[in-house]
Amino acid sequence: MGKPEVKGTVTSLSSVFPPEEMQKAAKMVEGKLSEKQNEMNQLKEFIADNTSLINLVQKLPDELHHDIMVPFGKAAFFPGRLIHTNEFLVLLGESYYADRTAKQTVEILKRRGKSLMSKVDALKAEMQDLKAEASFFDSTASEVADDLVEIREYEEDNSTERVSQSGPVELESPSVAEADNKVSASEDDEYARLMSRLEELEKEELAAEDEDANANATETETDSDEDELTEAAFHRKKVEGYSSLDHNQRYLVSQPRKQLQQSKGKDPMNEEMSTTYNHQDLTNQLACTGLTAEPVTKGEISRGRIVHQDTKMLNPPVNASVPSEKTSLKQIIHDSSRNEKPVQTPKSEFDSSKAFTGSIIEHTENLEKKLPEQKTTSSQSSDSKPSKPVSRFKMQRK
Amino acid sequence: MSSSSTALRELQRDLENKANDLSKLQKDIAKNHQVRKKYTIQLGENELVLKELDLLNEDANVYKLIGPVLVKQDLAEANANVRKRIEYISAELKRLDSSLQDLEEKQHSKREAILKVQQRIQAGKAKA
Numbered sequence: 001m002g003k004p005e006v007k008g009t010v011t012s013l014s015s016v017f018p019p020e021e022m023q024k025a026a027k028m029v030e031g032k033l034s035e036k037q038n039e040m041n042q043l044k045e046f047i048a049d050n051t052s053l054i055n056l057v058q059k060l061p062d063e064l065h066h067d068i069m070v071p072f073g074k075a076a077f078f079p080g081r082l083i084h085t086n087e088f089l090v091l092l093g094e095s096y097y098a099d100r101t102a103k104q105t106v107e108i109l110k111r112r113g114k115s116l117m118s119k120v121d122a123l124k125a126e127m128q129d130l131k132a133e134a135s136f137f138d139s140t141a142s143e144v145a146d147d148l149v150e151i152r153e154y155e156e157d158n159s160t161e162r163v164s165q166s167g168p169v170e171l172e173s174p175s176v177a178e179a180d181n182k183v184s185a186s187e188d189d190e191y192a193r194l195m196s197r198l199e200e201l202e203k204e205e206l207a208a209e210d211e212d213a214n215a216n217a218t219e220t221e222t223d224s225d226e227d228e229l230t231e232a233a234f235h236r237k238k239v240e241g242y243s244s245l246d247h248n249q250r251y252l253v254s255q256p257r258k259q260l261q262q263s264k265g266k267d268p269m270n271e272e273m274s275t276t277y278n279h280q281d282l283t284n285q286l287a288c289t290g291l292t293a294e295p296v297t298k299g300e301i302s303r304g305r306i307v308h309q310d311t312k313m314l315n316p317p318v319n320a321s322v323p324s325e326k327t328s329l330k331q332i333i334h335d336s337s338r339n340e341k342p343v344q345t346p347k348s349e350f351d352s353s354k355a356f357t358g359s360i361i362e363h364t365e366n367l368e369k370k371l372p373e374q375k376t377t378s379s380q381s382s383d384s385k386p387s388k389p390v391s392r393f394k395m396q397r398k
Numbered sequence: 399m400s401s402s403s404t405a406l407r408e409l410q411r412d413l414e415n416k417a418n419d420l421s422k423l424q425k426d427i428a429k430n431h432q433v434r435k436k437y438t439i440q441l442g443e444n445e446l447v448l449k450e451l452d453l454l455n456e457d458a459n460v461y462k463l464i465g466p467v468l469v470k471q472d473l474a475e476a477n478a479n480v481r482k483r484i485e486y487i488s489a490e491l492k493r494l495d496s497s498l499q500d501l502e503e504k505q506h507s508k509r510e511a512i513l514k515v516q517q518r519i520q521a522g523k524a525k526a
Contacts (some may be wrong), residue, residue: 097461
């Protein structure tokens, strides 16, 4: 058996997050933030007015009549009296008024105050989200400026067969960073390779019962190579060389993108999977980088970006890779990418001893050999059944 | 070739027209958004009024401001009016939603058409 091979990619951050776009995105977020700040100030003014009005209304019925200076026109007053001090004509809204006593008016005003407060709270939450985004942009911008480089390493256990077969495949892996168009291999070719790879991997699964939580590595940005993906999916080690959290983001976002291609219906699942994965990966990352704002950012971003195509932060390479994915081997890609995704999230829930756990989503049309579904969530969106009568996967065995 | 250059010019004119249409569509969409916002706010306000009216006693005086005149209204009547207004606003919102969708679809198809014309122009330029 071969010893674990370590493949890796080195990506320069600036190629992934071009500085101009980062700045643009940062400016947009700042603009939005200032808008929200203005709204917040306005709401606070309303609340202040409301409270002072409540005080006034409460004081008026203390006297039978008040002597006041009554405004007269634009620039004059005359002395007068305020009578009927307990009767108020209160505006209910939409040009409807009602006669109320002081106490009832105070109640109405208090209810208005409550609704204002809830609006303020909602605004605060939005502002916090925006701030998290802004901090993320700032950090990535500084990282890009520092010319930080992202390093990814994959560790795999290689069977002899795999070594021979994966030789050509692994050669391509270093180029994954820039590859947009590696998927030019013929469909049948890749398909056949994929099939054989799947077989091998199934065997490996059996062999790798006590593999540690390896599957939580990040996924590559591009699906330049199907085979590489599948094997990476199954046997990824957590990257040691993380220099930034960006690729987490990428992982988060690019995975949902792949999912996006498949079906929108899977998005909720993807979201929750990505967020759960997100959190566990994040805690690791936080140890490395000490950024605490990330969880919010990530959750927000994965939420926000999954459904949306026009991500500001999303890198052109990912964007480019997405169409290239689309144009070739759609289903195979989907399948493998779905394999990846389920692999990682369930790690947090399942035995970490399983090399490949979690939901595998299959396409019935394409693959004859199915990776049997291990999770119901994954099987929701797919209607596949394992074609092989004997399930070789732990989930079904156990 | 003069024929290709005239064809090219035609294509460019076509492109301009399509671009104008697209900008019109975008303006429509923006207007739609605005009107929707207004209606949503009004809907919220009306629901507030309904809540307050429900809290009033039967014999409380309710007035409606019609222009410069404050007119006394019956509580039941006021309730009915507010409810009808809420229904009307929700129906309007739904209508706006569907028209917004239409507009967005049209915008999308316009964009694609523009792309095609641009491609043809590129091809024409490449040949010439």
